[in-house]
Amino acid sequence: MSRHREPSSPHPGAVFEHTGRSEGTATDDRAASPLRLGLLGCSPIARRRMLPAIGLLDTVRLSGVAAREIERAKDVAAELGTVASGYDEILGRDDVDAVYISLPNGLHYEWAGNALRAGKHVLCEKPLATTRENAVELTELAASRGLVLRENFSFEHHSQHTKVRQLLAEGRFGIPRTFTGSFCIPPLPPDDTRYNAALGGGALLDIGVYPLRAAQLLLGPDLTVTGATLRVDERLAVDLAGQVQLVSADGVFAQLEFGIQHSYGSRYSLWGSAASVSLDRAFTPPPSRQPVLRITEQDHAEEIVLPPSDQFRNSVEAFVAATGPVVDAAAERPWLDRAVTTARLIDEIRKKAVRVGARDEGDG
Ligand SMILES: NC(=O)c1ccc[n+]([C@@H]2O[C@H](COP(=O)([O-])OP(=O)(O)OC[C@H]3O[C@@H](n4cnc5c(N)ncnc54)[C@H](OP(=O)(O)O)[C@@H]3O)[C@@H](O)[C@H]2O)c1
Missing domain, CATH: 3.30.360.10 (Dihydrodipicolinate Reductase; domain 2)
Structure with a gap:
């Protein structure tokens, strides 16, 4: 048996190819104006993987946490040095550009839809939807509003x-x-x-x-x-x-x-x-x-x-880069189609x- 090592790469990249956008330029813009991300749900995965990933990046900053119970949101917000909200409230905030949804799987469709209708980019935990019909509705909503909607299968990254x-x-x-x-x-x-x-x-x-x-x-x-x-x-x-x-x-x-x-x-x-x-x-x-x-x-x-x-970091980094300054609809389409295929x-x-x-x- 032979064994060899690959040289380490500082830019591991996403598995699925991006098309037609310059990640370098987007990253530079984002470093000057970090994406303001809110957490919809103070879930175990948000705390274990999302928050550490955000902490590693200068292109995104935590701008709020929302929990079902405001007292719990306040406790978490105080711990993280951010603002506490309820779910609806965080979607109404002007200082939140995007949300990370890590609610139970059956609530993704409802809250991803609410977030998109409120004009927020959405990074939603997998699976985006529990039926193809719901996935099509969400992906068309994102496309029609020029918003980024990514299903967080972090392993792909x-x-x-x-x-x-x-x-x-x-x-x-x-x-x-x-x-x-x-x-x-x-x-x-x-x-x-x-x-x-x-x-x-x-x-x-x-x-x-x-x-x-x-x-x-x-x-x-x-x-x-x-x-x-x-x-x-x-x-x-x-x-x-x-x-x-x-x-x-x-x-x-x-x-x-x-x-x-x-x-x-x-x-x-x-x-x-x-x-x-x-x-x-x-x-x-x-x-x-x-x-x-x-x-x-x-x-x-x-x-x-x-x-x-670090697949979580790579996933968040790719999501943030996709949000701007201008959303590239053609580059987003394959990500939307993949979510629909999984739901089908x-x-x-x-x-x-x-x-x-x-x-x-x-x-x-
Ligand atoms: N990408 C990955 O590697 C990965 C790994 C694990 C899990 N996940 C995904 O991440 C999501 C969250 O999973 P998780 O195991 O971290 O958390 P979870 O136990 O599914 O709960 C998520 C959060 O949802 C909120 N929530 C809203 N309504 C609820 C209800 N009726 N009952 C319970 N909680 C409710 C709670 O937050 P508040 O109380 O703060 O509102 C809770 O902390 C799932 O979609 C899962 O598929 C992804």
Whole structure:
């Protein structure tokens, strides 16, 4: 087995290509006039990943936090040295240019819509919407108002996937045959929003969307769901795990596995006619991790060690750059289309899925 290291790059870049805009110029403008970002919801992910990412960038500054309960917003605002608001109130503020929405999955559609109608750019946690119809409505709203709407699949902004795509484009794996993607986590506390159907709970919307989006990333948008199985907790009416099969327009197979009742695992592999590549910690690697791509051929195995990359920082940086000073509608269109494709596939999975009951073993 051989092992080599890639030189570290200070500019890891987004995985999906941008078109026709100068990020350098936009960044310079933003440094002079940072984007004023408000948090809609003081969620665990906002505190754990978004706030540290904002702290690393001089192109964006926190201009407020909104929580359901104003007392809680005040506590967080005091801690962060910013202004407390309610959800509606923050959308009415003139000193807020954009909002980061990290509410439970079933509330994204309502609040992303409210934010866009209030004239704010929106960085919304994944999934943007729970149906294709809602995703189309939101993306058309953003486009018609000239606002940036990005779905925060932060993993897309990790340079490890840029490398996989580069090798794929160079033919390193030959003709792609099969993509396999898995994301599973252990059970969550019983009061977690993932167990609440009214809040868009369930493993598909929360965890399954990662390998689904990775299949889009590597195989393109023309995917068809050929089969699916969901394990459903009938008492809670949420799915706890699932498997999905898809096929691309070129005939490449994809197999997805996800769940919230497993030991932790986050990985994918792409198997082609010449070689396969596999990647562990594919979706939520910590910023300090040096990713390892494992390439296997019949008589050869190789590991490529990549430089660390902070996917949350990269995602926020790309969002901020996209907001101005002028929004490039053509450059935003692919991001909007990707969100609609993901939502279409969610619809297809739900429609095709065979549902099995969850065994009564404390599954949630
Ligand atoms: N990109 C990533 O790597 C990543 C990782 C994890 C999660 N996520 C996404 O981030 C979002 C937030 O997930 P999370 O686990 O951090 O938080 P969460 O438990 O889903 O709660 C998010 C926040 O929503 C607000 N909220 C509004 N209505 C609520 C209700 N009825 N019940 C509970 N909370 C309510 C609460 O904030 P206030 O009380 O302050 O209003 C709460 O802190 C989800 O969309 C998830 O898919 C993304």
